[in-house]
Each structure stands twice: as structure tokens, then as C-alpha cells.
Amino acid sequence: MSTNGQAAIPSGEKHTASGHYDVIIVGARCAGSSLATLLAREGMRVAVVEQAKFPKETLSSHLMEADALLFLKRLGVLESVRETGVRFMTQVDMRLNDLRIASRFPLRFDDVGGAAFLRRHLLDSILADAAAEAGADVRMGTKVVEVLWHRQRVSGVRVQHETSETRLYAPLIVGADGRASTVAYMCGSRKYNVRPNERSYYFTLFEGAHPSSSDRFVFHRWGDRMVWAGPADSGLYLVGVSPEAHERDYFRSNTELGLMAHMRSCDSTAEVLADACLAAKISGIRRFDGYFRQASGPGWVLAGDSGHFKDPALGRGIGDAFIQVEALARVISSGLDGSGGLDPSLRRWGEWRDKRFEGHYWLATDLGGAGSFPTMVPEALRRLEERGELDRFFDLFSHRSRYYDVFPLRDVGVATGRLLLSGRCKRAPLVKEAVTLLAREPRRRWINRHPDLAASDITAAPANRPRTVEGTTPAPTLATDGSR
Template identity: 35%
Template sequence: ERLLATGAPPLTEFQLLVDGVDLAQYHPDLAMLNIRRRVLDPILLDNAAAAGADVALRTRVVGLLHDERRVTGVRIEDPEGRHSEIRARVVIGADGRNSTIGRLVGARRYNVTANERAGAVGYYEGVEPHGVFHLYILGSTYFIGSSCDNGLFMASAYYNKADHRRFREPNGFEERLATCPPFASLLKGATMTGPPVFASRWQGFFREAAGPGWALVGDAGHFKDPAPGQGIADAVRQAERLAESVCYGIDTHSLGDQLARWWRWRDHDAAEMYWWAREYGRAGLQSPVIVEMFRRLAANPRTLRAAHAVAFHETRPFRIFSPVRASAAAARLLARGGTPRGKVVADLVTLSTRDFQRRWRTHRPIYEEGPGRDAQEEPEQVLQRGVES
């Protein structure tokens, strides 16, 4: 109720266009809400407090407490710089990509991937709120938008990192939005409420997510390319499951086992979405094979719905975007003609190789040396540590 009271309309109609292939669909049972963090976070905090949590704002974890076997609590610093301690049976690090808890326990990152795209977002007044999620892939740029809270419209672009400078030029963002016809007409007469916000550095990763007396949840333990917009929902999904594991572990005196099981579940649950987000976030034009896959998916409302349902964890991404579908798409392209044969074959080989690599790395993760930090903080150092190129 409080989420709806922000004025964010449920987004039930999806306007999706991928290089001219129309993937639009209406499904009221798969609704999304777009709420800015400054509005969402206080609601989450209030809910936590109402559920019995003690909330300490502007207070940060600066150290851990240990006994000889496990983590037993945290040392915190309040806004006045005073230190104190909190003892706990389990410490959950939900402290984001550059997790302090992760660093303090020495959790290593694995299967790290570098971002190939950058993003910009702006909020507009003057667009009539409506329940449509817009995604248009034109050339190498993704244009994404929807109404959000308080009558605003969010417009964003997700583009090759090489284009970042052009987007950052004065009015560069607005000029690029205007090259997307649906956005040009949506934003006619609308006013941006402030300068656009840009993001160009992040890495995808998994981080060791549990140990004696500790666990890492949300971005602290795992970050994926933001292209499919799954981060918040996944953090909540993991937290719900972790809460069950912790309660059960305490009740049955098997906390260590339950945390380890939860970590295995987290990796299994997140793996496909992680690698799919990585594919979705690659720079450049869409491969003709992928576009042909979309064309076939769009031809049948049932398969189209299954494709949309990927974003809601109802369908596993690689059940839809499977190697079999890719091979069939390549065969159709070759039979139809019009696309250079060499290009089709090369794309199919690339897609198959990546599919093999993601399966292999899911079962045989590549660990980074030492507890890695995000590229935002240590760009050169991180890049030297063998991030996937």
C-alpha cells in the first residue's frame, strides 16, 4: 500500500522493440513498480522498524568482534564518532558492493566480469503517468523509461562505454534521447527536474557469502550487470530466504550448515540471471541471430510471455534464450538469405562458446586474488587482477 501511495503506477504493459522486432505485451499479472531510492529506502526502513528492528542511521560498521571460532558481533561508529559494540549470533552484511563486512571477513570474489556499457538517467515532469514500461533497443543503445513515483517519468539510456563522453557533453543525454522516436514524442514539452545522473564503472561478481557467524546478502555478496534491472528484487529474494535459514539454523542448532546451504542456494539461484545480464549488458549491436530469436519468440504470445517472465524469475533465462533456439534462428537466417553467411556462423559460434563458458565457470568458478573491491574505488588495481575481458 505504501509503495502504491508513492503514486508509482503498476507497470503492466510492456512496450519492447529490439531492432525493429515488436515484443510488446500486456500482462496485468506481471506488474512492476518504479520507485526512486530516496522514496523507497525510507519505506523499507519504516517496515524494518515496524517489524522490530532497531534502526541506527548514519552509523557504520568499522570492525568485527570474534571469539576463537566465529564472528560474534560488530563494532560501530555513530555520527559523533563514538564507538560501541553490538553482539550477535550472526552478522549479516547487507552493505552493498564494497561491503565492509565482506572485507573484514576476507570474503573472496569469483567470476568477476567487467562492464561494457554505461548508463544515464533523468527524471521528467510533465509526462502523464501511465502503466507502460518502455524499452527500445535502437542500434547499440537501450532506451528505457517508465512513470515512477510522485508523477515523474524516468528516462534512461544504456549505451556503449565508448559513447560515455558524448552522453556527458552538455545536453548530450537529452539529444540522444531525442533520437529515439517514442521517447522524443513522450518527452515533448516535458522538463527534466535536474541534471542526469551517470554511472560508468562497476563489475559483476559473486563473493563468498557465508562463514562462521556471518553472511553477505544483496550486493554485498553478488552484483550483476544492471541491464535487466534485477538488483533490488534479487536482494529482497535473497534476504527472505536467508531470514528463513537463520531462524531454522538457530532453532535447530545448525546455523553454520544452514548458512552454507543458503550460500549454495544463492549461487544456484543467481547464476543464470548473472550470465544472462552479462550477455544483455555487452556493448555493440544486437547479433542478427539474437534478433531472429526475438522475432520467433514474438510470433507466439505464449513464448513471448515466457520471455517477459524471465524478468520476474518465472522462467530461467537460458530456457528461453537457449543454444537450441539460437541454432534454429541461425538456420532460419541462412535459409532466408540476406544476412552474410559468415556473420551468422561467427555469431552462432560466439554464442555457443559463451554458453559453454558460463556453464563451466558456474561449476568451476574463477576466484580473484584477495578480497576484491569495486572498480569505482580501485580501477587500475582491479583491472590488473584478471577481470574477464
């Protein structure tokens, strides 16, 4: 397969074992295995390198929305997913402050369901098996120890499996290896629009939930408290909570007591779990950044959490990875067949990625913000409900509507005016809240066009990672004028 960026083996190089591929994908979870399946089915020679051995648990919300479930259907793995006992939810129970909404998810004719919780060790294994069945060379328990460069292009990776090392070569290396991406680090990809977390999240699974819960997704965010829940696979029921600011130290040493107290403070979960018991350890995430990373460079590209991560409050990690790789597979296929330049196509894909996810990035930041939930947002939703347009709001969670279309500044201003006239809220705090919100949006839209670069990741690299790699040429710096 020809390409304008053909990987080359430096003359005179000697090694004991080598492999030659069209694409090497580092990471075999949602983004990596799905991309490998799509590319292998196009007849490409694909290698997938994964440090873990599946099945293996990983930190995740385990949540997929309607668009992600539909992608699994297109990928041809839906029957394997069904065999896990996963339950596809069609009802939603939402609370935002004093606004309570009970509704059906707005499903399309070919949708499988509105949402589902599927534990990642099951989902990741299904996706990795699909990649292997499609013809990809899936190498589990294999770690990337070096990114290889030739003439200022990435040309391959040096990998280690147990005590042996191998060099793999390809015109393109895909980093799908998560937030602590080795590929991103070794290629010098810069973060931008970084937002440190303001909340922490804990979740676990219960056995013995009441059968009435089998079709309903729960999301309650009131004051500074957040609870989300729903049926998962294998007869289990997932509950997640986010402690209030003053509770965070308490949660670290009394995690189970804290989680149970929050679960019982939400009437929906308290009811369905009245006779249930814990069935798994409690997992949590306390320190993280939301970010975008430079999407690509000469001979490399990032997919999934490697290139973009948002606050987990929105639960879009899995679905967004699927959106990215489905578009990326088309770009790689056309770029590697010799019909066009691969590097420019990947740069355009990166620009598309940023544009596609910018609104949801800020929505996740707001949902995951510390303190009381903004008063005017539930009021804006009441306006949508009055106009019969609530489906547009629920479609946000399946990435089928745009944040800026659902919550235009005009509607937020009208909602604030209605609240002031109603007398339901104290005037001064409401006006301050509205001014803060209305002033923030123009700044965010400016940042969307002019990325705010973080300090180089290399300066803060973990001690166990090499600061320089022999033969490495750092990736070009992300321009601050929006070009990448």
C-alpha cells in the same frame, strides 16, 4: 535463543556500552531492512546498523518487477508504497534491433503490476520504517569500524555514532551494505566469476510526460544503443540511456546533451516527453564489476549487492535482493532456534543463491555487452512469438522463468539457420556471431560449476581501510571445485 554458534564476549573485555542481539544487520536499504522486518516479526532481537541517515538518495535503476512488487505486498508495505504516487505498469514496449513488441506483462492473479519505478530514497525509508515498526533496533548514522572475532567466529561489530563507540554482539552478522561492503571486506569474502562492465548508464527524471505513458514500460536495445523508461512516483517519468562506445568520452563532458539526444532517438520516449522538462540531476554509473562473493563464513553472511551484483541492464538489483532475504530469513530462523547447524545451512543457502541467479547473471552480461546486439536473439524471440510463448520471455524479468529454458542452445541454432536461409543478413558476420555465442555457453556452464576466483580483495583494498583488524581471522578461501 540458543545456537551452536553462540556469540561470546571475550573474558575480561571492558567497554562503555554494549548490546546483545540474535542478528546484527549492517545496511538498512532493500536487503537489510526487509530482512530485519522478517526476522523481527519472528520474535528475534535484531539490530540494523546504517551509515546514512534516511531519506538519502542512492545510485539505482529504481526498477522493480512483478515479483518485487508482490514481495512488498507480502511484507505489508504496499499501501505506503502507493502513497508515493508510484504507478504500476502493465504494458511493455520493447524493441530488440528490428523486432518490435507491444504487449501486456504476463500478470498472475495476485500481482500488483508488471513493473514500477520508485525512487530509492522513498522505498528505502519505507522499508526502514517497517523494520523499526516490527521491533528491530534501527540505528541510522552509525558506521561499522570493526568486525569482532572470538575463537575464529564473528561475534559482533564495533560501531561509531557521531563521537561515541559501541560494541554490539550477536551469533550472526549480516552484510547488506552494498557493493563496497565493509562486512565482506573485513570477513575476507572472495569474489568470483567477475565480469567488468562494458557499458555505462545514465538516467534522470522528467516532469510533464504525456498521460499516455502512465502504464507503459519501455525497453529499446538496437545496434549499440539502449534506452529504457517509464512512469515513476510523484508524477515523474524516468529515462535511462547507455551511450555507444564512441560516445562515452562525449557523455562525460556533455551528459545532458547526450542523454537528451538518446531520449529523442527512441520514438517512444521522444513522443511522450515532447513537452516535458528535466526534473532532477542526471545520475550515472561508469565503472563496476559484476560478481558473486563467498556468501557466508563462521558467524557471517552476505545479502543483496554485498554478495552478488550483475549488470544493471537487466534491472534486477532490488527484486533479487528481496528473493535472497526471503529465503535467508527462513534459514536464519531455523538455524538460530537450535534445531540445526547455522553455518551448514548458510553454506547451502549460498549454493542455492548461486544456482538461482547464474542464468540471469549471464543474461545481464549479454544485455550490457558493448557493440551491436546479437542478431539471432530477436530471431529466437520471433520463434517464441510464433508459438505463443512470449510470456516465458517476459517472465525472465520477474525471475519466473529460467534463462536456459527460454533460450536453449537448440533454439539459437535454429534461429541462426532461419536467418541464413532468409538472406536478410550477411552470411560471414552471422556465422561468426553464432560460433562465438554457441562456444561461449558451454564455457559459462562450466564456470557455474567451477567458480573462477578473483584475486583477493584485500590486495586491492582502498587506502582508508585497514589491511588487518586486531582479533580477525580471515574467512576460509572459496574452493574451486564448487563447494563453499
